[in-house]
Amino acid sequence: MKRVLVVGASAAGLAAAETLRREGYGGAVTLVGDEPHPPYDRPPLSKQILDGRWNADRLPLRGRDELDALGLDLRLGAAATGLDPAGRTVALADGTEVPYDGLVVATGVRPRTLPGDPAGCHVLRTVDDALALRDRLAEGKRLVVVGAGFLGSEAAAVARGLGAEVTLLEPAPVPLAAAVGEDVGRVLSGAHLGHGVDLRTGVTVTQVTDGGVLLADGTSVEADEVLVAIGSVPNTEWLESSGLPLGDGLECDEFSAAAPGVYGAGDVARWHNPLFGTAMRIEHRTNATEQGMAAARNLLAPEPEARRPFAPVPYFWSDQYGLRVQAYGHLRGHHETAVVEGGLEERRFLAAYRRGDRLTGVLAVGIPPKVLRTWRQSIAAGARWEDAVGRAVPTA
Amino acid sequence: MRVEVDVPKCVASGQCVMIAPDVFDQREEDGIVVLLDDRPAAELHTDVRESAVICPAAAIRLVEEE
Numbered sequence: 001m002k003r004v005l006v007v008g009a010s011a012a013g014l015a016a017a018e019t020l021r022r023e024g025y026g027g028a029v030t031l032v033g034d035e036p037h038p039p040y041d042r043p044p045l046s047k048q049i050l051d052g053r054w055n056a057d058r059l060p061l062r063g064r065d066e067l068d069a070l071g072l073d074l075r076l077g078a079a080a081t082g083l084d085p086a087g088r089t090v091a092l093a094d095g096t097e098v099p100y101d102g103l104v105v106a107t108g109v110r111p112r113t114l115p116g117d118p119a120g121c122h123v124l125r126t127v128d129d130a131l132a133l134r135d136r137l138a139e140g141k142r143l144v145v146v147g148a149g150f151l152g153s154e155a156a157a158v159a160r161g162l163g164a165e166v167t168l169l170e171p172a173p174v175p176l177a178a179a180v181g182e183d184v185g186r187v188l189s190g191a192h193l194g195h196g197v198d199l200r201t202g203v204t205v206t207q208v209t210d211g212g213v214l215l216a217d218g219t220s221v222e223a224d225e226v227l228v229a230i231g232s233v234p235n236t237e238w239l240e241s242s243g244l245p246l247g248d249g250l251e252c253d254e255f256s257a258a259a260p261g262v263y264g265a266g267d268v269a270r271w272h273n274p275l276f277g278t279a280m281r282i283e284h285r286t287n288a289t290e291q292g293m294a295a296a297r298n299l300l301a302p303e304p305e306a307r308r309p310f311a312p313v314p315y316f317w318s319d320q321y322g323l324r325v326q327a328y329g330h331l332r333g334h335h336e337t338a339v340v341e342g343g344l345e346e347r348r349f350l351a352a353y354r355r356g357d358r359l360t361g362v363l364a365v366g367i368p369p370k371v372l373r374t375w376r377q378s379i380a381a382g383a384r385w386e387d388a389v390g391r392a393v394p395t396a
Numbered sequence: 397m398r399v400e401v402d403v404p405k406c407v408a409s410g411q412c413v414m415i416a417p418d419v420f421d422q423r424e425e426d427g428i429v430v431l432l433d434d435r436p437a438a439e440l441h442t443d444v445r446e447s448a449v450i451c452p453a454a455a456i457r458l459v460e461e462e
Binding site for chain 2: 015018019022041043058061062285286289290293315317324326368369370372373376
């Protein structure tokens with residue numbers, strides 16, 4: 001293998017490129033990114049960048065010297081537009097074609113949008129998005145945030161801290177319920193109310209207008225600025241005629257492979273996680289790095305049998321109003337939750353998640369790290385719910 | 397190898413502690429990184445490099461010394 005092409009120059013793509021070198025690969029590595037910036041970190045965008053504690057110069061994931069030392073053919077500001085699997089080339093928006101022997105697809109996701117895109121309508125994915133929104137937030141400004149997921153919640157909390165008047169609109173009856181369950185979702189979203197955010201649930205926004213947003217019931221909410229945070233869409237359009245398996249992202253097997261010599265990593269990749277026995281696509285920071293590393297190692301494997309399944313315990317965190325939420329495992333699609341430490345009312349708790357007869361996840365607020373790590377170990381070991389939580393699985 | 401940690405960047409994920417527990421620990425109250433050994437022995441270098449790459453906040457910097 002003489003040439004590896006990594007498409008996507010964010011956390012997953014960088015991890016793949018870095019791992020190729022750390023594993024001793026001496027061939028050519030091309031790293032292509034559609035943004036003009038060298039690889040940078042995204043979680044601070046809705047936290048330290050939006051609230052002004054950090055300038056954008058703190059975001060790069062590696063220093064210039066560290067990037068140079070990797071000896072990459074780094075092509076920034078060059079979106080991939082097509083893939084020819086027979087010719088093994090990727091076409092870029094600048095008209096060039098990049099040949100490859102091995103390919104890592106790490107093109108991430110982009111924000112889902114709503115009809116209407118007037119000035120004053122924001123999304124939050126890139127550093128440029130974050131800086132544009134930060135410039136518009138100030139004391140007394142009216143901000144509507146559409147979507148009370150983790151991103152929308154973090155942005156609402158930050159904007160409130162800056163003195164903005166924040167209205168948070170969520171279509172579900174309980175924010176985050178699909179991700180973390182109703183009880184935990186209710187506790188986390190309760191923090192908005194205590195901080196003066198006008199949280200309205202069961203509200204569907206149909207359009208962003210010049211002066212705010214239009215709701216499904218025909219009424220409107222006025223705003224100076226609108227942030228749309230209603231989820232993401234995998235960036236796979238450039239692969240549509242490639243013959244690679246596409247569904248909810250690039251479909252990969254347990255080795256993170258989409259085809260021989262083609263691997264997916266990060267937000268764009270849906271893969272079969274053998275630890276949980278199910279396919280998942282994870283839009284979290286840690287997974288991007290771990291999957292980028294796994295993809296690179298499997299790509300370098302001398303024969304297919306030497307590859308290792310990618311079987312991580314996913315992890316994410318979120319900061320809202322000074323609370324740090326941390327979660328391990330696969331919480332989505334759970335059948336039951338149980339509070340096993342602390343209490344929900346105190347906003348200091350550890351909730352365990354059951355799927356079938358297994359412990360599949362935990363979510364914690366204000367719990368010591370050693371306790372959390374012990375629970376993570378249990379998830380990694382495939383612990384049975386009854387053994388880990390000490391309660392029989394309800395038969396109902 | 398010299399290890400540096402950027403404490404204000406740390407997000408308390410604990411990934412480094414799980415990979416290199418002889419080099420990193422976490423503060424009990426908030427999980428922020430504690431550097432136990434800024435010049436780890438050679439046999440720990442692979443784990444420390446893995447920790448630096450995997451750190452979700454890019455808060456671990458390694459200075460390679462001859």
